[in-house]
Amino acid sequence: MSSIELKNIVKKYGDGFPAVNDVSLDIADGEFMILVGPSGCGKSTLLRMVVGLEDITSGDLLINGKRVNDLAPRDRNLSMVFQNYALYPHLTVGENIAFPLRLAKGQHSEEEIKSKVQAAADMLELNEHLERKPANLSGGQRQRVAMGRAIVRDADAFLFDEPLSNLDAKLRGQMRTEIARMQRRLGITTIYVTHDQTEAMTLGDRVAVLKKGVLQQCASPRELYEQPINLFVAGFIGSPPMNFLPARVDGDTLHLPFVDVLMDGDLAAKVKGKDLVIVGLRPEHIKDASLGDKIDGVTFTPNVDQTEWLGNEQYAYIPFEADSAVRDKLEELDRDLDGEGMRTQMIVNLDSRSRVLEGDDAELIFDPSLMHVFDPESGDNLTRDDDKAAEIARDSEQQRKAALDRAKALEAKSSNTPAHAGGRDRDGGSSRAS
Incomplete structure (x- = not known):
């Protein structure tokens, strides 16, 4: 070895x-x-x-x-x-x-x-x-x-x-x-x-x-x-891929295409001085609010363009218009990720219990603490937590060594x-x- x-x-x-x-x-x-x-x-x-x-x-x-x-x-x-x-x-x-x-x-x-x-x-x-x-x-x-x-x-x-x-x-x-x-x-x-x-x-x-x-x-x-360092890594890791939404900064509020999100003090300080950021949301972090599951978050009601039911889960596709100021950045990212330049849409990974169908106005909810916020110019993840990342790295190394010890035994x-x-x-x- x-x-x-x-x-x-x-x-x-x-x-x-x-x-x-x-x-x-x-x-x-x-x-x-x-x-x-x-x-x-x-x-x-x-x-x-x-x-x-x-x-x-x-x-x-x-x-x-x-x-x-x-x-x-x-x-x-x-x-x-x-x-x-x-x-x-x-x-x-x-x-x-x-x-x-x-x-x-x-x-x-x-x-x-x-x-x-x-x-x-x-x-x-x-x-x-x-x-x-x-x-x-x-x-x-x-x-x-x-x-x-x-x-x-x-x-x-x-x-x-x-x-x-x-x-x-x-x-x-x-x-x-x-x-x-x-x-x-x-x-x-x-x-x-x-x-x-x-x-x-x-x-x-x-x-x-x-x-x-x-x-x-x-x-x-x-x-x-959980702690990607930039837009590229966030977009490459995960299936379906992370959703990237343009968000206008207005004081302590982020204006997303479908909903406004109030920022906490730490995030507001990080985006201070920026007019526009890119918000990353994992498809599985967006839930069907009508199922009654207890989730603290913000709700919004977009129109669903298409759905795919796979038995154990369901995907909903929700198109949106990208802000012109970040459209080029998102298109560049799509090319870097070997994408095909399809129209901008948000993918939601719904529970199989959901009865949302194409054409419906679905009541959806997500926890803002699960958002990633990226600088549209550098691509840096402004919400990355270095302490959490270091903790994950320590845990992963311990698990690797434990797995090797088990295999040897x-x-x-x-x-x-x-x-x-x-x-x-x-x-x-x-x-x-x-």
Whole structure:
């Protein structure tokens, strides 16, 4: 296992444009770090610099405190799992998993290779597929083979480059669980690149959000969600995304498109001198007031343009006119987030009990203390609470260490339990190596 440190990493190509610009990250031993952002943000380039497939223009890359900028990929002892699996079609599953061991000629005995392949197959439930060729496997099975090949190398860290993007939604969910379980069980440092914020939120101990090669914020998923540092992070993290509403400042009152909100003294002081701000509201923080749930907040009655009922929840879409002074900023943000420039609308995540329908004037309510208020020029979150953010960071680190300790204890317990002949397949039936 290892720690990985990136110090002021820059990557410039021939035209001088920085694909990665002054990124610094300190990845702890055993940590699961996610690199996330929209297309072209530099996340895959950064990963390829860590593994050695891209040269570093400036800055330092340290593995266990040792500078490795000039080391070849094979000398960094890192295992990479690619988006396209990179399996050899003429080799069986077992031979694909064993390939990196055989490549290190003379370093592993045949018995050792067989033992490592079997251990990886047991972990990933590939026993019954060891004699099959990759062409005869599903996408999820191929991805598990690629993961098995990474496991047998006993590398210092795992690197994943959008490994689930070729799978359908159901398989992606299953493979997320597989990867999370494997990482905890092995306790190995992992860097994982994705453009899918759901993967980032469910897998990562910490998530580094990138925009145009610049690191915006690196924090636990909970901190990113509750205490985003700016408009971009707030808009990227969360599904459905945060609503951004223009608000005129009038003394201690914010005039939103649908309702006026009275500010407390702290918020009024932060927005003093500004004519206009952008208010961020999570869709799930807006409720149907007619359900009678006890919520302290402000009510408003907008006209609902469209609804979507999904069984356990319901979405309502409410269009509004963006103030001309912030329209350009919101359109720029939409482009940065890979949006398609759709018309401005507020999304409300209603309880499934709600009977609101399209065309209705819905009575809605939200708690103003849950609002985020952003500077429309800099994008900074004016309501971010640094003390709460620090508390979340401490809690998240304690939870990470506790999860690793639990995994180690379970691994020690299972290694002391006599092995049964054959593994278990996903349907509970027995399977054994071919």
